[in-house]
Amino acid sequence: MSANTYDAIVIGSGISGGWAAKELTEKGLKTIMLERGRNIEHIKDYVNANKAPWEFPHRGGRTQKMIEDYPVLKRDYPLNETNLDYWASDKDSPYTEVKRFDWFRGYHVGGRSLMWGRQSYRWGDTDFEANLKDGIGVDWPIRYKDIAPWYSYAEKFAGISGNRDGLAILPDGDFMPPMELNVVEKDVAKRLKEHYKEARDMIIGRTANITVPHNNRTNCQYRNKCWLGCPFGAYFSTQSATLPAAMATGNLTVRPWSIVTKILYDKDTKKAKGVEVLDAETNQTYEYFAKIVFVNASTINSAWILMNSATDVWDGGLGSSSGELGHNLMDHHLNVNAWGRVEGYEDKYYFGRRANGFYIPRFANLGNDKRDFIRGFGYQGGASREGWSRDIAELSIGGAFKDALTEPGSWSVGMGGFGETLPYHDNKVTIDKTKKDKWGLPVVAIDAELKDNELKMRIAMESEGKAMLEAAGIKDVQTSSKNPYLGRGIHEMGTARMGHDPKTSVLNKWNQVWDAKNVFVTDGSFMASAACQNPSLTYMAMTARAANYAVEALKKNEI
Secondary structure (H helix, E strand, O other): OOOOEOOEEEEOOOHHHHHHHHHHHHOOOOEEEEOOOEOOOOOOOOOOOOOOHHHOOOOOOOOHHHHHHOOOHHHOOOOOOOOHHHOOOOOOOOOEEOOOEOOOOOOEOOHHHHOOOOEOOOOOHHHHHHHHHHOOOOOOOOOHHHHHHHHHHHHHHHOOEOOOOOEOOEOOOOOEOOOOOOHHHHHHHHHHHHHOOOOOOOEEOOEOEOOOOEOOEOOOOOOOOHHHOOOOOOEOOHHHHHHHHHHHOOOEEEEOOEEEEEEEEEOOOOEEEEEEEEEOOOOOEEEEEOOEEEEOOOHHHHHHHHHOOOOOOOOOOOOOOOOOOOOOOEOOEOOEEEEEEEOOOOOOOOOOOOOOOEEEOOOOOOOOOOOOOOOOEEEEEEEEEOOOOOOOOOOOOOHHHHHHHOOOOOEEEEEEEEEOOOOOOOOEEEEEEEEEOOOOOEEEEEEOOOOHHHHHHHHHHHHHHHHHHHHOOOEEEEEEEOOOOEOOOOOOEOOOOEOOOOOOOOEOOOOEEOOEEEEEEOOHHHOOOOOOOOOHHHHHHHHHHHHHHHHHHHHOOOO
16 A cells, blocks of 8 residues: 555535544545544643633633734634634635625534534434425435434534434434523423423533533533533544544544645546645645545535546536535524523523533424415523623622622523525535635635525424413513625535435435545535434434444445
């Protein structure tokens, strides 16, 4: 085996790329994982993980210089000084917005597995059957029974804490002991269940924070500093979980600063033979060769790589024969919120800073609930007490002011909706050859928007949020609905959807590219619909399933 030849290549090192590397190496394949950004070493490189708020020059905020340098990132919470170097540079890696799309990326080993929200939910048959039932997009080529064992496999390794709630819309999993709802959340949950006659539920979030020691990882310490990197390894990330497992096999090589520019396609064998890499530090070009290639660069970047590959065979790139490559871009739409004041409970508090909240699963368009839109939405939120940072109108200076700040303030509860976006063919990404990034590569152009179904859904998300809080006795309930743009959910999906037919989809039911059977795409690109649950657990399960299939097919000389 030459220095640049491996059994498998994995493009990307985030949630799905880390899983691909783990599965392939544990099955005996010599694998190289290519990451376009820098290396981040577990624990050693979490330089801000143990800092207190006052140790940051601007108390964790943002400066005018940061706002100038990050014109996209500044649109939402990711722009702050606590983990700025975890987010890709808007200047080095620009993109074209045909329509506004807030693209927040992480270019480093571990990708967004270091910054993700960790909410981890299974899909059920309602989700996998929705496209067929509604005549939208293409039918999923799998059903819940096909993926259920792989959900279990992923949950057991990643460590998902949660309660077995027995909800049809949200299948139970193999969970660690759950975190707890606090006293206010428990009472709100009880009132909602009574008011809506068991038709709505508020449960503790199912999160990839371990609650008992697991695989040399220490359980969650309730610090709620997850996105700074966890020195305890308490939440699932490439660094804490899949990368150590892959490295333990002795079969993994990790190459950071490696921008994959294209997949090398052999017209004679009709398979990929490797990839072309641009070294991000030296600008030198290299080629790596392998029997199978897993594409896990994240939904939009994976589409870019495929569109940039085999263009001498297909004008639209590798996987474009159906005309669907780059199309059907989805995300969850959010920024619809409801919140209010909670009376009483002044003698009640809670432990630590729980890195989790409550979840209200989808109820719209289920059973007898019919709306003027299709699909549905869920809510994530929490109840808490004001702390030392609150404003106390009656006091402004002196000892009494300081004493007052040591006492917890009043209770409040708030929540935000996560709505499903449908897979529209004209929500798409293309390559903009008129604009280049820092390395002289053409950038991606994003042309996607919310449409009538989502806009109607947002009205319901706002009104239902208000109604539920008021039904639970919350006072002075307020709502907001703003920024109806895609990207803000940071759940990009679609662009290389799976399906039954090579004429209407990019991938088959095993995540194989129809046009090159030794290329597998297992990041969010493969999604044929979005549901309203956070998607990362589905990426994990589908990656493990695809890797198992790929290795078995390789043994049988089928690929």
